[in-house]
Amino acid sequence: MMAEPIRVLHVLGNTQLGGAESRIMDLYRHIDRSRVQFDFLVHTGAEGHFDKEINKLGGRIFRVPRFRIYNIFPYKRALREFFKEHHEFRAVQGHITSSASVYLPVAKKAGIPITIAHARSAGVDKGIKGKLTRWMRRNLSKKTDYMFTCSRLAGISVFGEKAVTEGKTVFIPNAIDCKAFDYNPGRREEIRKDLGITDKYVIGHVGRFHYAKNHEYLLRVFAKLCENGEDGREYALILLGEGSGMENAKALAGELGIENKVYFLGNHSNVYDYYQAMDYFVYPSRFEGLPGTVVEAQSAGLRCVMSDSICEEVVVTDLVHTMSIEAEPAKWAEYISNTADYERKGHVTEMQKAGFDVNAQAEVMMKFYETGRF
Numbered sequence: 001m002m003a004e005p006i007r008v009l010h011v012l013g014n015t016q017l018g019g020a021e022s023r024i025m026d027l028y029r030h031i032d033r034s035r036v037q038f039d040f041l042v043h044t045g046a047e048g049h050f051d052k053e054i055n056k057l058g059g060r061i062f063r064v065p066r067f068r069i070y071n072i073f074p075y076k077r078a079l080r081e082f083f084k085e086h087h088e089f090r091a092v093q094g095h096i097t098s099s100a101s102v103y104l105p106v107a108k109k110a111g112i113p114i115t116i117a118h119a120r121s122a123g124v125d126k127g128i129k130g131k132l133t134r135w136m137r138r139n140l141s142k143k144t145d146y147m148f149t150c151s152r153l154a155g156i157s158v159f160g161e162k163a164v165t166e167g168k169t170v171f172i173p174n175a176i177d178c179k180a181f182d183y184n185p186g187r188r189e190e191i192r193k194d195l196g197i198t199d200k201y202v203i204g205h206v207g208r209f210h211y212a213k214n215h216e217y218l219l220r221v222f223a224k225l226c227e228n229g230e231d232g233r234e235y236a237l238i239l240l241g242e243g244s245g246m247e248n249a250k251a252l253a254g255e256l257g258i259e260n261k262v263y264f265l266g267n268h269s270n271v272y273d274y275y276q277a278m279d280y281f282v283y284p285s286r287f288e289g290l291p292g293t294v295v296e297a298q299s300a301g302l303r304c305v306m307s308d309s310i311c312e313e314v315v316v317t318d319l320v321h322t323m324s325i326e327a328e329p330a331k332w333a334e335y336i337s338n339t340a341d342y343e344r345k346g347h348v349t350e351m352q353k354a355g356f357d358v359n360a361q362a363e364v365m366m367k368f369y370e371t372g373r374f
Helices: 019-030 051-057 072-085 100-109 127-137 152-159 161-165 185-195 215-227 246-255 271-277 292-299 329-338 348-356 358-371
Strands: 006-012 036-042 061-063 091-094 114-119 146-149 169-171 201-206 235-240 262-266 280-283 303-307 320-323
Touching (some): 006 019, 006 100, 019 051, 019 358, 051 061, 091 100, 100 114, 100 127, 114 152, 185 271, 201 215, 201 271, 201 292, 215 235, 215 280, 215 329, 246 262, 280 292, 303 329, 320 329
Parallel strands (some): 006 036, 006 091, 114 146, 146 169, 201 235, 201 280, 235 262
16 A cells, blocks of 8 residues: 655645746646645635646645734634644645744644745835834744745845855755746747737736836836837737736836737736747846746746846846846846847756756655655
């Protein structure tokens, strides 16, 4: 009789099509699920994008109320009740670091052998929400067994510089299925035809409409690019993602007079196809952990310009150039226009060698979940 797989609980806000969620699902698809199974603890009652796939792969989805500071006592009570009933996990891996100092100690006290806080962002929201996040994280390094980071900047932001410089954190790259993003000229033409942009030079971006992603700056860069009639190109901008800031972005596109050139495409599970349709990837984030999107874009052979506030670990190929978002958007537009011509080819091998391949990471993580060692 075969032994049951060990179970690992991932703590998330939801199971929608976000960066952390996509990276976990990439890993989930590639692990040997006869050895390790994933379950998910989410903070929403709504069905998520990945729910059906999780159930199909053998995972379970559990739900607790969303943490809002003022409900800390009911929140702790809900967690204690959950872990009293479900203490079968080998590890609990928390991807919400703003409240990990609450739920990880509860899990540990319930007898979970391994607790992990996973830093995936190098910044916080503006205003009071950001201040509260920093306050909640202040002692997190002392309340978890392991500290995972997707970059040095993310580690410092979440766990503090001392934890990083003393080597107490573990770097876990945001790995993807690199081969799925390899440049495919045939698929490129199909997607461009479907979108009606076969004759356009296509600027692309993938990310939720949120303060961190800086869509306002991106739209202003694109508007300046469209003003430049000297390069003879007709531009289009495709934006993949959803979020609370989408309506504001649409309004700004209208104000800038570029609404007919901007394609708000929402979320797509086959995002790799849309990278094929792009000619240039632009990513002016205010802060990031390690953007898997830039890994995906490089795998697809796309030239990229991104904010210099993003971690250096993501710059693997010479396709990536960094610029300051303090610069005028016209400077970004000028750079894109001047570097728009290049030979497109995939860079899958380089990304795999740099540690961003999910197949190799699956082996590493399964060993860790089973033994507690790397």
